[in-house]
Amino acid sequence: MNTYDDKAVLSATALAKQVELHGESITILASASLTVARGESVAIVGASGSGKSTLLSLLAGLDIPSEGEVMLLGRPLSELDEDQRAALRRDRVGFVFQNFQLLAQLSALENVMLPLELAGRRDAVQVATQMLTRVGLAHRLKHYPRHLSGGEQQRVALARAFVIHPPLLFADEPTGNLDPVHGRQIIDLLFQLNAEEGTALVLVTHDNELAGRCDAIYRLVDGTLVGAGR
Numbered sequence: 001m002n003t004y005d006d007k008a009v010l011s012a013t014a015l016a017k018q019v020e021l022h023g024e025s026i027t028i029l030a031s032a033s034l035t036v037a038r039g040e041s042v043a044i045v046g047a048s049g050s051g052k053s054t055l056l057s058l059l060a061g062l063d064i065p066s067e068g069e070v071m072l073l074g075r076p077l078s079e080l081d082e083d084q085r086a087a088l089r090r091d092r093v094g095f096v097f098q099n100f101q102l103l104a105q106l107s108a109l110e111n112v113m114l115p116l117e118l119a120g121r122r123d124a125v126q127v128a129t130q131m132l133t134r135v136g137l138a139h140r141l142k143h144y145p146r147h148l149s150g151g152e153q154q155r156v157a158l159a160r161a162f163v164i165h166p167p168l169l170f171a172d173e174p175t176g177n178l179d180p181v182h183g184r185q186i187i188d189l190l191f192q193l194n195a196e197e198g199t200a201l202v203l204v205t206h207d208n209e210l211a212g213r214c215d216a217i218y219r220l221v222d223g224t225l226v227g228a229g230r
């Protein structure tokens with residue numbers, strides 16, 4: 001049973017990650033706790049190497065913590081195996097990356113159809129076309145990623161992430177490869193979709209404008225989460 005609806009879509013309790021390096025154990029994340037409510041937007045900020053991507057990987061179940069627990073959409077990740085975690089992400093979680101990560105051999109339309117086809121949807125063409133229209137790319141359906149600008153590629157990535165109506169979306173530096181003008185457009189679109197869809201956002205960013213528009217800001221300093229400002 002999913003009981004997250006009236007609570008958090010995501011919560012982490014005392015998450016820690018140690019790695020062995022040259023026979024020595026080093027802590028790259030120490031006892032991080034956070035909660036993300038339904039529809040809430042949360043920024044995770046911090047210097048390079050402070051542990052932001054590490055935390056995101058743990059929250060998304062892409063990596064296993066040394067200590068602590070993550071509840072993702074009502075499921076304790078420690079009780080799921082790798083395949084179950086992958087299925088939960090595929091069906092319920094959106095991802096957006098700094099370098100877009102579109103499939104190069106698929107057109108914009110085919111990239112957005114993919115999550116629908118994985119879900120067995122027979123109306124993938126229509127639904128993906130509608131989603132690309134929503135992000136302003138109705139005139140670029142047949143383009144391959146190499147023929148799209150960075151901003152356009154990130155719009156396709158947003159369409160791909162939102163097309164399954166995920167309750168939660170993770171993004172790691174979504175504006176990191178874009179100039180300020182196109183970065184701004186992507187931020188506007190992200191928050192528009194967040195508002196329209198009620199999708200909770202967890203955004204790792206160096207971008208102060210992006211962080212400033214979130215409901216909460218968590219800061220990482222050398223692997224320690226130093227608190228949330230709201």
Ligand SMILES: Nc1ncnc2c1ncn2[C@@H]1O[C@H](COP(=O)(O)OP(=O)(O)OP(=O)(O)O)[C@@H](O)[C@H]1O
Pocket residue numbers: 019021028046047048049050051052053054055
């Ligand atoms: N598997 C690993 N083994 C050893 N050290 C690691 C490993 N993964 C990450 N680290 C170290 O942990 C620290 C945090 O890395 P992480 O990638 O989470 O930082 P980040 O905050 O995302 O940085 P950036 O802003 O540059 O992306 C870094 O010092 C990194 O070198």
Ligand SMILES: [Mg+2]
Pocket residue numbers: 052053054
């Ligand atoms: Mg990183």
